[in-house]
Amino acid sequence: xxxxxxxxxxxxxxxLKTEYLTINMGPSHPAMHGTVKIILTLDGETxxxxxxxxxxxxxxxxxxxxxxxxxxxxxxxxxxxYVSPLINNVGYCGAVEKLLDLEITERCKYVRVFISEISRIxxxxxxxxxxxxxxxxFTPFLWAVQAREELYFLIxxxxxxxxxxxxxxxxxxxxxxxxxWVERYEACEERLxxxxxxxxxxxxxxxxxxxxxxxxxxxxxxxxxxxxxxxPCLRAAGVDYDVRKAVPYLVYDRMEFDVxxxxxxxxxxxxxxxxxxxxxxxxxxRQVIRDIPDGPVNVDDWRIVLPPKxxxxxxIEGMIAHFENxxxxxxxxxxxxxxxxxxxxxxxxxxxxxxxxxQPYRVHVRAPCFALMQGLRDMIIGGLIADIIPxxxxxxxxxxxxxx
Amino acid sequence: xxEWASDSVKKQFPDFVLETHRQHGDDxxxxxxxxxxPILEFLRDDPALDFCMPLDVTCVxxxxxxxxxxxxxxxxxxxxxxxxxxxxxxxxxxxxxVVYHLRSLSRGAMIRVKVRVEEDDAVVPSGTAVLKGFNxxxxxxxxxxxxxxxxxxxLRRMLLYPEFEGHPLRKDYPRKGYQPLMDMPxxxxxxxxxxEE
Numbered sequence: 001x002x003x004x005x006x007x008x009x010x011x012x013x014x015x016l017k018t019e020y021l022t023i024n025m026g027p028s029h030p031a032m033h034g035t036v037k038i039i040l041t042l043d044g045e046t047x048x049x050x051x052x053x054x055x056x057x058x059x060x061x062x063x064x065x066x067x068x069x070x071x072x073x074x075x076x077x078x079x080x081x082y083v084s085p086l087i088n089n090v091g092y093c094g095a096v097e098k099l100l101d102l103e104i105t106e107r108c109k110y111v112r113v114f115i116s117e118i119s120r121i122x123x124x125x126x127x128x129x130x131x132x133x134x135x136x137x138f139t140p141f142l143w144a145v146q147a148r149e150e151l152y153f154l155i156x157x158x159x160x161x162x163x164x165x166x167x168x169x170x171x172x173x174x175x176x177x178x179x180x181w182v183e184r185y186e187a188c189e190e191r192l193x194x195x196x197x198x199x200x201x202x203x204x205x206x207x208x209x210x211x212x213x214x215x216x217x218x219x220x221x222x223x224x225x226x227x228x229x230x231x232p233c234l235r236a237a238g239v240d241y242d243v244r245k246a247v248p249y250l251v252y253d254r255m256e257f258d259v260x261x262x263x264x265x266x267x268x269x270x271x272x273x274x275x276x277x278x279x280x281x282x283x284x285x286r287q288v289i290r291d292i293p294d295g296p297v298n299v300d301d302w303r304i305v306l307p308p309k310x311x312x313x314x315x316i317e318g319m320i321a322h323f324e325n326x327x328x329x330x331x332x333x334x335x336x337x338x339x340x341x342x343x344x345x346x347x348x349x350x351x352x353x354x355x356x357x358x359q360p361y362r363v364h365v366r367a368p369c370f371a372l373m374q375g376l377r378d379m380i381i382g383g384l385i386a387d388i389i390p391x392x393x394x395x396x397x398x399x400x401x402x403x404x
Numbered sequence: 405x406x407e408w409a410s411d412s413v414k415k416q417f418p419d420f421v422l423e424t425h426r427q428h429g430d431d432x433x434x435x436x437x438x439x440x441x442p443i444l445e446f447l448r449d450d451p452a453l454d455f456c457m458p459l460d461v462t463c464v465x466x467x468x469x470x471x472x473x474x475x476x477x478x479x480x481x482x483x484x485x486x487x488x489x490x491x492x493x494x495x496x497x498x499x500x501x502v503v504y505h506l507r508s509l510s511r512g513a514m515i516r517v518k519v520r521v522e523e524d525d526a527v528v529p530s531g532t533a534v535l536k537g538f539n540x541x542x543x544x545x546x547x548x549x550x551x552x553x554x555x556x557x558x559l560r561r562m563l564l565y566p567e568f569e570g571h572p573l574r575k576d577y578p579r580k581g582y583q584p585l586m587d588m589p590x591x592x593x594x595x596x597x598x599x600e601e
Contacts, residue, residue: 055563062548063572067579098428225509228458228537239509241457246512337428338460338505338514351462351503355469366460366505374540403563 020048027056031134031389034399036373038380038388045384050377057403065363069329070096071170073363078164080365081401083126084119084344086155089168092363094249095339095350096170099332104299108172109250110292115158115167116250116341117281117288118185121192122151123344124232124274124281127396131271132203134393135212140199147195150188157181170330171305172298182289189282196278204272213267217379217391220265227378228371231346232273233395237265243342254291255284267394304330329358338366345369345396369395369402409453409508409515417443432516437528440504440519444534447506447515455515459505461531461541463549465575466495466520499523500551504531504538521551530556548573 021042026032035056041049061080065073077088090112097104104112129144152162157178159165167174203209219229224237234241242259244252260276262269298305302321311318334356340349346368353362372395379395380388410424410431420439425432435443447455498520506515519528530553531538542553543562550571553559561568567586570577 055561055565058563060572063577063579101428225457226536228535228541230457241509246509247514335427336430336432336516338430338516340459340514347459347507349460349505351460351505353464361469362462362464364460364462370540370544371458371537374537 018043025388027053031392033130033393034397034402036397036399036402038376038392040385040388042385045386047380047383047385047388050380050388052373052376054373054402057399059404061365061404062363065360067359069358070332070360071325071329073360074168074170075164075166078166079400080367080404081123081343081345081348081369081398082163083398084123085163085165086115086119086159086167087123087341087343087348089165090116090250091339091341091343091348092350093168093170094341095337095352096330096332098337098339099335099352099354100170100304100330102171102299102301102304104172105296106251106293107176107295108297110288111173111177111297112168113250113252113255114177114285114288114292115155117285118151118154120281120342120344121278122148122155123396124278125151127232127344127394128199128271128274128278130396131213131267131390131393132199132209134389135209137203137206137209140202143195143198147192150191154181154185154188157184169298169305171301172296176297185285186289189285192278192282196275200275204275210268212387213271213390213394215264215266215268216383216387217267217394218265219375219379223375223378224265227375229346229375230368230371231343232270232277233372234346235260236262236269236273238263243340243347247340249339249341252284255287257281257284267390270394331358332356332360340366343368345372345398345401348401365401365404367401367404369397373397373402409447409455409513412450412453413443413446416446430514430516432518434518434520437519437521440517441529441531441534443517444504444506444531447517448534453508454510455506455508455513456535457507457509458531458535458537458541459507459514460503461505461538461545462503463545463551463573464501464503465499465549465573466497466501467499468575469495500526500549502528502545502551506535526551527554528552529554532556547571550574 023040023042024037025040026037027035037053039051039053040047061076064076073092074089077092078085080088125144125148129141132140155165156162159167219237221237221239224234225239238261240259240261245259257280260273262273306325307318307321312322332354334354336353338349338351340347348368349366351364352360355361376395379391410433413433414421414424417439420435420443421433422436423434447453500521502519504517521528528551530542533555540562542556543560545551546553546559547561547564548571568583
């Protein structure tokens, strides 16, 4: 395993007739998470050409977003990267707030950082768990999924759902964090660290895991930048680009954290980067818990957030504001804005265009996986067919995000 | 954040830059079609700019950006007026606006480069020769809007299948559009030899 130089077709020097074989890997193949097809041209076991074919999960997110009000897009964003839906919520609402030139409250900024980091941990845990599973290690997968389950329980406490969160609103949040949530998180954190140590003990120095992942699926820094790579895959190649540091949003400029970088850009580096980023996320969360101020989570503007229920039922102003907000939507001034956050897989950008009405004119998602997948061909060509599985997994493609 | 970028591009290519603006801190250049590739090259190669990371390519169908006619509001239910189908009137200028986003790694800045093309001549020079990462993004724009990219190495549909009719993100494509059923592909070529008898 692990050889990358294109090998001569078996028997080519013995005058045996060899020919290329074209097969479809996927779209419903157990190793092709998220329904994707790779059309492979093989010379024996060696990959000669590869053509990733995406779109099996295309639901027309961008077309649907044009159908309702700005607020009605938020539930659709849950279904983009369904492993870290809270980051999508934060990204979309941030884009609309940028268009509104709206400054959200301090507490809301801290809560958004908090939930983004919880989501990032979920995302990285899934990626690490699956990368172990791909090469046959089932135990770390179960441990990591169990740790993720505890975080999903926390998310369920704040949003009422594990995955379809829709927790943020334009100008704030659905509601504040529930009582006892931070204590619940702290109990969770201890078990998370124990699990991380256990996973590292099983994988990081594991001969089989290293053989299958080190020097496989290499993407050098220049190529990674050229393909538009962001996130752990770019940092594994040695480029210290992180949206949280490069273009700090929310309160990331007040947080102290490190951006881990690799140097080889192979699968093993991407695995190590994700493990370290989980620890850095926990570091950020501790600072959030230390610094989070009290106060309202929503802006005090009834044109943007819904008025409180007692105002709706007892005052005519509240009633009208509620009605206008639901029926006409938040009135966003005409213009365009691009807002990006660091998602689980890299730069998650939202490009929004408004024509001045309560309805989005255009919502476009810059999905990090989309750029990652177009470079997949370079990562697997010349390698063995068995190496496709860990390489494809290490970029952590999420079907909902890439196909939208 | 990156006003210096649009200024130096404007100084270098005064004929190609049609308009610049800065909304919400995003630097935007509206350039002519001929100027797109030289400007992308300049943005990438100039050491002071270093916009070497392709972020995104997308497109906006501007056909509905004009004022909706008054007659379309339902007098019985004026509140529902915003939820009707988009206005498909005339737009101000060309119909499609292809939008490139680039990121400067050394400065963290973002710049937006836009090109406008008419519907009957919807061809834009491809940016893939400058930054290969525009490849799939341009394919998606072709898929969703029908804008073609001249010089693109592999201009096929990205998310939809080759037999799909129309381009769904155009404003005149119905939201509940249906596509005709296709014939099953002929599998004769895939039959394992020797198993026929």
